[in-house]
Amino acid sequence: MGFHEVRFPASLSFGSLGGPERLTDIVTLANGFEERNTPWAQARRRYDAGVALRSLDDVEALIAFFEARRGQLFGFRWKDWTDFKSGKAKATPDYRDQEIGFGDDATVAFQLVKTYRSGEQVAVRPIVKPVQGSVRMGLSNVEMREGVHYEVDTATGIVTFSEPPNRDVAITAGYEFDVPVRFDTDRIQTSLASFQAGEVPNVPVVEIRV
Template identity: 70%
Template sequence: MAFHEVRFPADLSFGSVGGPERRTEVVTLANGHEERNTPWAHARRRYDAGLGMRSLDDIAALIAFFEARAGQLHGFRWKDWSDWKTGLPSGVPVFDDVELGRGDGATRAVALRKSYVSGGVAYHRPIAKPVAGSVRIGIDGQELREGVHYAVDTATGVVTFTEPPEAGLRITAGFEFDVPVRFDTDRIATSVASFQAGEVPDVPVVELRL
């Protein structure tokens, strides 16, 4: 198996349904209290690509993409239209949307992440598939230049600085990103008659752990 650095057609993923999934184990004790635990550090996202199909041409594009990925065999990029960039959905990514960490004077590489903050609690989601050309990086409130001060590996989400950031300096970023996924089925059932009647195929997609 392999990962193909190609995005599922964004116009077809628009209108799809999906989002994050967590796994929580709940044990009810004899006294009625609960113990809750999770074996997952990060959520896993699931989508239904079939809901984005609007014409027979869309179905043809879906089948071509499915065949090129050999069904479930190869992963690919997916644009989650509800969560595809740092900062607010109505805004554009800026270099200080999210803090990546602090410099230590020796480390040159830092991984991208997105932070979700609510009620004083923060969850940091690793981002492995940033969109090329969208990543903006800053150190201590000053924006840097890609290709001069840093390089971005869009296949892993790792930013490598030309010089290691000095100790204590705040490293920030803003960017767009895709979700690494694969088809969660080896079969796509389509019917011209049913599609024209308003029925769409069921095309499950699931996030990959990389």
């Protein structure tokens, strides 16, 4: 699957509509009870890139980006302004934001993850497109140094330590991240008259598994 490690212009994604989508199969039994199941382990996010267009310059930038991706052919990075940090939305990422694993004296590579909590329930989301230069790592509440103690693969979200963390040592991380997406259409329809009338094109974008 083709993927371009380039971010959709953040100025155009700001103000767009979108968010997580789940797939739930629901069967109503004869007694009125329901059986519910899902084939998806992770949510899939959808967005509309057309909503945020504010000028003809924005339309020009969108069309250029769309053509460079060959429509649906190549994936790209998308900044979800409502969920792009390891911690609180208004806080700077801190190396203690997320616990991503524990040392075992052997493993050196760890996947970045983000845990969503509500009551006693949790959902763990793999983070596969961290933003370069934003990842901070810690071992037992001590911050490590990128390039000295660890390296980050921004194309996969895998952090590799220079030495395996000691057994039972908590590994924590803070970061900003993008969502891997593609256009969900091979056609963009725009017109000057429609745009001047306040109408914007529908430009669906959907998350992809990488």
